[in-house]
Amino acid sequence: MQIRTRLTIQFGLLVSGILVVSFMAIYYFTYLNTVEDFYDRLRSKAVSSAELLSEPKIDPQLLKVFDRSNRNLIYNENILIFNERNRLIYSNTDSLSIHVSNYWLNEIRRADQIRYRDGDYYVVGIYNKYAFGKTVVVLGAQDLYGQANLDNLRTMLAIIFLFVTAIVAFAGLVFSQRALLPISRVMNEVEGILPQNLSTRLEVPNQQDEIGRLTTTFNKLLDRIEYAFRIQKTFIANVSHELKNPLTKMSSQLEVSLLKERTQEEYRTTISSVLEDIQELSQLSNSLMELAKVSENQREMLTDRVRLDEILWDTRTNLSQSNKTYKILYAIEELPEEDTWLEIIGNATLLRTAFINLMENGCKFSDNNSVLVQLIADQKSIRIEFSDTGKGIVAEDHNLIFQPFYRGINTANVKGSGIGLSLVERIIKLHNGSIAILPNQPSGTRFVLEFLHF
Missing domain, CATH: 3.30.450 (Beta-Lactamase)
Incomplete structure (x- = not known):
């Protein structure tokens, strides 16, 4: 009806x-x-x-x-x-x-x-x-x-009732049609919006009434849909570009190797380079899968009560063993009164992934391959800082650095896919935390994580 x-x-x-x-x-x-x-x-x-x-x-x-x-x-x-x-x-x-x-x-x-x-x-x-x-x-x-x-009055009231009911029904039909006319217009305009013209917005005649508020809500929804489509297109283009580079390099090296006979050492060099590209491609695909898995709505992944100091220490140990050149300094400024102040409800594997990315970035972008990790805990929150001594991130990039595949102007000489910080942000938000970028003195960048106790 x-x-x-x-x-x-x-x-x-x-x-x-x-x-x-x-x-x-x-x-x-x-x-x-x-x-x-x-x-x-x-x-x-x-x-x-x-x-x-x-x-x-x-x-x-x-x-x-x-x-x-x-x-x-x-x-x-x-x-x-x-x-x-x-x-x-x-x-x-x-x-x-x-x-x-x-x-x-x-x-x-x-x-x-x-x-x-x-x-x-x-x-x-x-x-x-x-x-x-x-x-x-x-x-x-x-x-x-x-x-x-009394009989005459009853007959007269019955006739008036039927007459007035008929008038009211007709008037209600007319006025309801007039009242719903703006909704019909909005429906027609929405039906005309296709993926090819997502930039189209509905006209808002009066923002004070319900129809105007509904139209404004539709426009905000269209803004989010357009943004999602734009992010999706950018994501696909970046994925295609990131996958194309190692594949092109591998294909070119193998084709050059097949042009003529090579020495055993040259073949070994080519194979090593191809393996390096394969590892880079594998790391990129793993990062993409992790990025696709982590969402703010997946609260069911947070099942354990974990201690952040222990996860930081394990992460530091594993990363130092895998790359001997990395120097990770770990400091707790003040021991908390209660051990529970260091605990949150979370997923240890995801938190370890986030900490590895931040530590590895700090080491890669520092001249001395070092990063300082500081932990501050009290009854209200847990604060973790990752400080490096690199060139730093310019202020214009602060709002863009967490987008997938975005890389700042100071990262051209360092290998990377631009997925790590995007993955870190999603993991931190999944744990009801926040992440901020601050300049480090005298040089470098400081990533500040904060988890509130509930």
Whole structure:
């Protein structure tokens, strides 16, 4: 069901419900007023009849004639007057339509005045006391006039209800169509946006209403989609370039070797160079797989409680053994009061990968192949700094250095794929940490990691 139809139905049901409740209230209170008014007229007529009959000079037959000539919109009235012995002393008709028992007569004397229904008849009973005696007057009649007015009112309310409901349904359909027209326009514009024209943005007529906010949200979503597509294209282009270089080098060396006979030493040199390129290609593919695996949403990978000082020490030992020229200085400025201040919930393998990249970068870009690792821990957070003495990273590259395959202007003479820092940033964010780049004095770069305790 379309929203326009649903809104029309809901609006129609709401207005119809209000009309039903209102009309029922009107009819109910009109009915009460009609009944009360008729009982008042019956009571007045009963009192008048009793007073006339109490006069000694008034003949009962004359009173009957008077009753027939003065109905006052009281139809089929039955006037009954009883004495103290419950004997009927006056009746205005020979055919009674109401039934009066001794019980009701005694109730009238006890309460002085009562009223009740007897089929279609409204009945009032009055205990009349005057100088010559006491009588009970019972007057019953049909309110045909009031019933006709109630029937007319019910018919009129039903017609008004149907007429107003039809108008409301039509008006709801028109106004819902007008209200949803901007959404239809937005839908048509969104359908026209293809991967080839992701730079297109929706027009925002009014940023204050809901449609304007929805359009703004769509534009922000398009910004993120365009950025993702751009990153994907850049990533694919960089991957193609990085894969093409070692493959081209290997192919060229092998083709040159096949042009003529070579000495055993020349073949050995060529094979060693090709193996080096293969290792570079293997390292690149492993980095790409690790980069694809690590995401901020993969919190299920964080299963253990790990100590960062132990991971740093193991990483330093392994990296020093694999490359004897690297010098990794490790320092803890102040021992924490509690060992738990050095622990976080994380994945030791991923953290070791991040620390290796930062240590290796520090050693590669320092003139003396050294990096200083400092650890500071307190009750609130753990802070780790990696400081090198290289040329440093220019300020313009600080916002770009964590993008895959991006390499700064000072890294042209050092081998690398530009994936390491991007992988480090993802691992740190996965562990609810932060990474920042600061200049090192007097030269070099300082990477600052911070993990908060929760």
